[in-house]
Amino acid sequence: MSNDTLAERDSQDTITDGVRKALEEDIRQGRLRPGDAMDVKAVSERFAISRTPAKEALLQLAAAGLVTFVPRRGAVVKRLEPREVFGMLEVLAVLESEAARLCARRMEPAQRQALSATQGQAALAVEQDNIAAYTELNVALHDHIYKGAANAYLEEQIVRIRERLAAYRPVSFERPGRMRASHREHEAIVKAIVNGDEPDAHKAMFEHITVGGTAQAELMLKYTSAGD
Numbered sequence: 001m002s003n004d005t006l007a008e009r010d011s012q013d014t015i016t017d018g019v020r021k022a023l024e025e026d027i028r029q030g031r032l033r034p035g036d037a038m039d040v041k042a043v044s045e046r047f048a049i050s051r052t053p054a055k056e057a058l059l060q061l062a063a064a065g066l067v068t069f070v071p072r073r074g075a076v077v078k079r080l081e082p083r084e085v086f087g088m089l090e091v092l093a094v095l096e097s098e099a100a101r102l103c104a105r106r107m108e109p110a111q112r113q114a115l116s117a118t119q120g121q122a123a124l125a126v127e128q129d130n131i132a133a134y135t136e137l138n139v140a141l142h143d144h145i146y147k148g149a150a151n152a153y154l155e156e157q158i159v160r161i162r163e164r165l166a167a168y169r170p171v172s173f174e175r176p177g178r179m180r181a182s183h184r185e186h187e188a189i190v191k192a193i194v195n196g197d198e199p200d201a202h203k204a205m206f207e208h209i210t211v212g213g214t215a216q217a218e219l220m221l222k223y224t225s226a227g228d
Contacts, residue, residue: 019047019057027066028166029135032077038067039074065164080164088161093209095158096142099149100189100205104198107148112194115144119183119190126183131173134183138173141186145193145205185211 023043026032044054058075061067067075080088107115118141125133142162146155173179185208192200 015047015049016053016056016060019043019049019053020060022047023057023061024064024066024163024166027077028139028163029132034077034079036077037073038076066166085165088165089209092158092161092165093206095154095161096145096209097202097206099145099151099154099158100193101198101202102149102151102154103145104193104196104201106150107193111144111148115141115148115190116194118144119186122183122186126180129179131179134179135173138182138186141190145189148193181211182208 023032023038032038038058040051040055040058043049043058044051047054058067058069062069062075066078068078070076118137122134122137122141125137146158149155173182185204188204189201189208192198192204
């Protein structure tokens with residue numbers, strides 16, 4: 001294979017990766033909702049690229065479980081079945097609770113400060129009723145906890161499930177009172193971690209995922225019914 005061919009392939013891979021990440025972020029932020037279409041032509045036109053990297057980006061999203069291919073519609077943001085969501089949330093509650101417990105034990109002082117600062121920024125987003133900002137800070141806060149647990153394998157498993165559920169997270173905060181409730185739950189988690197209280201950190205996170213999961217599961221039923 002010639003150097004020119006390798007360079008072209010590397011360039012295409014870079015473009016594909018950039019498009020995939022942009023579409024993932026659209027799903028994560030709720031700009032693309034479950035059931036929304038993303039055909040190859042639309043993606044190639046939006047990013048001013050050829051169809052090849054556009055199709056590859058959609059195939060990668062499908063491999064990650066974020067989109068599915070539907071006859072005559074192309075790729076659409078995947079609607080998960082309620083049983084899939086319940087199963088993921090049951091596992092997520094166990095994994096995130098363990099991450100919070102390890103975090104209370106292992107988190108470095110600077111990491112604890114960053115966690116508290118993010119929670120403070122989230123408080124402002126709640127007061128301003130800024131769902132978009134709170135959604136980003138919610139992701140950041142949980143990321144602090146995954147990193148603070150200092151267990152890369154645990155973090156990988158959590159992130160994989162979170163990515164599958166990303167399309168539903170922004171919508172869940174649109175439910176009346178859910179954003180404020182989420183913030184209160186985070187407050188208990190952050191307090192326990194900062195104080196190094198492993199049992200309370202585990203308990204608070206488990207309750208947070210369980211309560212938030214119920215809200216997400218209810219949304220799943222809504223979206224599934226809408227797609228019937």
